[in-house]
Amino acid sequence: MGGKTLLSVFAFFSTLVDAQQKYVLTTGPTARSQCSATTAASPTFSFSTFAFTQSETYRYAIPVPSPTSTETFAAPFSALSSLIPHIVTTTWGSWNPNATVTATDFHDKYGSASWSALWENARPFLTNFTSTGIYSTTVSPTPVPSAELVLPPRDYFGPTDCYYFPDGFIYGVAGSASQIEGAISHEGKAPSAADIIAKDDPSQDYVTNENYYLYKQDIERLAAIGVKYYSFSIPWTRILPFAVPGSPVNRQAIDHYSDLIDFVIAKGMLPVVTLIHFDTPLQFYAANVSTLYEKPSVGYNNGAYQNETFLDSFVHYGKIVMTHFADRVPLWVTFNEPFVYCQNGHSVDTVIKAHAQLYHFYHDQINGTGKVGMKNSNLFGVPLDPLNASHVEAANDFNNFQLAIFGNPIYLGKDYPAVYKERVPDYVPLTKKDLDYMKGTADFWGTDAYTITVISPLSASESPCLNTPSNVFYPECEQQSWGGKFGWNVGYASQTFVYITPTYLRHYLSYLWNKYRSPIIVTEFGFPVANEAALPLAQQLFDSPRSQYYLSFMSEILKSIWEDGVQVLGVIAWSFVDNWEFGDFTPQYGMQTVNRTTQERHYKKSLFDFVDFIQARTWPN
Template sequence: MWSALLRTTVLSAVLIPIAYAQISPPDFPPLPVPITSGYTQTDLDQLWQSVEQNGIPVVKANITRVLEPLANFSVGPEPPRFRPAYLQANTSGLRLPEGFLYGVSTAATQVEGAVKEGGRGPSSWDWICHNVPSTCSGETPDVTVNEYYQYKQDIQRVKAMGVNTFSFSIAWPRILPFGSKGSPVSEKGLKFYDDFIDELVKNGIEPVATLFHWDTPINLMSQGGFLNRSIVEDFNNYASIVFQRYGKKVKTWITFNEPLVYCAIYATFPFDATQKGGVNATLSPFICAPNLIEAHATAVQTYRGLVSQGKIAKGKISIKHDGQKPLPFDPDSESDREVADRVADFYLGLFSQPIHVDGNYPQSIEDSFPPSVLRRFTDEEKDIIKGSADFYAIDAYAVTVAKTAPGGLEACISDVNNVYWPVCQDTNPVTQHSRVNGWPIGATADPANTGLSDTTQHMREFLKWLSEKYPSPGGIYITEFGFTEPFEVLLPELYQITWDERRANYLLDYLNEALLAINEDKIDLRGMFIWTPFDNFEWRSATQQKYGLQHVNFSAPGLDRTYKISFFQVRDFFREHLLK
């Protein structure tokens, strides 16, 4: 998942860049020297020493053994109903379709902890949070919620919600500590996910596995990461190992999480340290994008080949998009409507059109960047890329508003030195979350989460647009949606924290809109995963942003979990609306 702080930071840095101006990253400890052969334990130790070179050692959790499920588990006392039933009267008789996947979503870096256990190598986030603490609000993902050791009880707690699906990611450096093709594979890392997946299956929960949720092995990041096309082969090697290990148990796969935000990261400090000569913050995301698309398509080709050879079970595979089609700030303004379309091209189309349509980028993007900047695909590459997704997956938290940049659209598009180029959208947060009439588009989330509002009333409209713009024979899956309760991090008492009314409102309204979209609009929506089952490490916001259906006491030795009312409201929704 993205924290809205991360999304706001990277997208404003990338999609409104200073055109072609070389940006020198600030001084900070050097990235490790790449290891390209040998791959000994001494080499791995050297990578971890680079993580700890700033004097912040990796720490362990208090619990360092796998906890078994509780024998007498109970969800505890039920909360009072806080919302009158008539508010959902328009969906009371509606049902979710047969086979609908409903569940929760997590990501390895954000929940696992145990970063040095089992021979795991360091990722880019391990390195950055230790060496540039301000990047991660002074925290690290060393422990987070310690799912590595507490996953059995966490699955037990999630099962009580009645879900049939758990979406998680596999940490690339836990499988391949050095990341690259030809480097050793960690059997202990593979075994952890064997056990994790088996525990889900044993509890009647379908695993949905994401190959990559931003945890680039630092050994590959020091070689340019996804700015270096050679990473395509490295990723395909990693994907092949994972497919063959878990492909008989996992039937739904995601290659990459939120590619737009991930590629945008390369334009921001301190990730821009991976930029090589001639590459700057304006260019780097558009160098990353074709490499990532090629890596996705190549991995899908490998997956389908393994299926056709009978080596793994037939399932489905896609990529997890992010972005949305914004509302025009002034619906009567032709310019604002055009900017809304342009934002959709840059936010969704950059990855969606090549993969789901024709192998090309949207015309507005091709008109903005020559092939020397944004690599175009050959006809042979297009044949692999287009159709390389069996369904459309999107992390759809909210919609925003698009207003034309100051000075007008045409003037901005024609001027690469314009600070709003190439998208040419006004980046004032006020105009991104309100309309010309002065009213906001929805209730705001936590004030620190400036990129998120409760816009559930617009989700049906967005799903209609999405199903027409990028139709998929495998339907649509909303792979993440969630909300940060305002000021939750500041509340001193547990009873105040667990009454997360604005989050519960968001989730219930969102789920009811989905019911209407399925039953009245005939949208082929086949699954929805809530972010997230418990508070976790939210990237730059660390533990200061709270998305969880469960509160985690990060000060307690056992990292105690406590259900919030949102958990019970979602549980009751699924009980009522699942097809019996």
């Protein structure tokens, strides 16, 4: 290697390193630059008369006012119905595995007997199945008592920033259908992959939070405390139980979500709709649901996106939902964390092409004025040693594999990263026509930015990284940890893999903004306090670690906006209530508790702190 070439390589790596967070070496204790010098060498001591003078000051949450007028984002369904093929609506009722009377209308391939057969086929994968909780009809909401809206005591140490959020900043909370709704076989809903995963739940609870019947009370509680946006998912298996184009639309589902959206708006909030949140209809597993658990070559689970009928069926479903609700919904998410449920290269191809088609349908045919995007996975890789070029290269490879396989074509109109094409043999090549069609088909970059992971290269004995059952490193092919170079964890640990890493969040936002040149919404972030479910209720409610997580992350978001020039459009916290976390109820991410017997909710301190932080930093009009 010639001297000039060697210098070029060093310059290249130097550029990479400059983009990373560096260790700042110093000596002595932490400086207190905010403190002025003392005026005396020693204090003066004196006696005074003691009296109890402290008194509790009551502060109340500020509710979101009901609107005096409402904004629309597209024409109503009556004007858009011609954009989709003629649809037939019907209803199916509910499935009861212990029913003594069964439907016999097998002459109708979409009749009640065929619908019941969907659940009968799923029966072997359901354990101790019950979908019946306390409620079987929608519960009318009641006002939240003022005593519940008294703000909790502040933590002693808190944010010290002086920034404001930009006008129109989005702030809200989220949940997803399979994690909160329950009623999974009621009113025509068919089984999904998420329902099958429930068999691994130690409590085998298919009822979850009964939000399907309690949604009005849940929305009432959020509006009363001041939440502005409510993010939820609509299950494909409720809207189209048979999943495919040409099958009937479930009238009860359309009416349910239309009423939910109307109630959100009536309470002064705005809805955010996700089209699929890990709940693929079981039909796309081709009667082999066990493949859900196979080791994939791209993400972590098999979402059946590679099924040859999935793309057209999903786009058809998305068009039905968009045409019905686009007039009232300002923010749309096509796929939730697609990387997590992409099985292989064909899955990735399906996701980006289906997303692009729905983006064009919304903006070019519906002429919607809202925003369309997707929610990308949360793990951002940072190098273990940012001054080591091989660690920087490993972190770049990790992020390219996690993010660029979707980000390159959708945001930049660029081909897949080389690291993806090298490791995934069945990837589908993209043509120039494909890339031209996909480029710019997202109005924001949605990131579920819970935490970060520390990346270093594999050792010589661990390479090459091949897709074998015993290879725990495939497909990212880097060493991942949550420990820093000198042995400290990167932050305070939760019950799961989430660590409190606010400064790295700011780093992540800068990376996304400068690489993909798109406005950003933090579409999920949250913190499951360790062993919270085992604590007495009063201790669960005073969840200071979760408050610390949210307030520190949002403080760094403000710095990202004002000091780094990053366009962050908003934040949506996960989750507004403790829910089923695809396995059990033990990792509690919620900002409200749920009594699993009575379904009663209680606000946690973190929800007050989250909303109060934003309202205190909203520029007065």
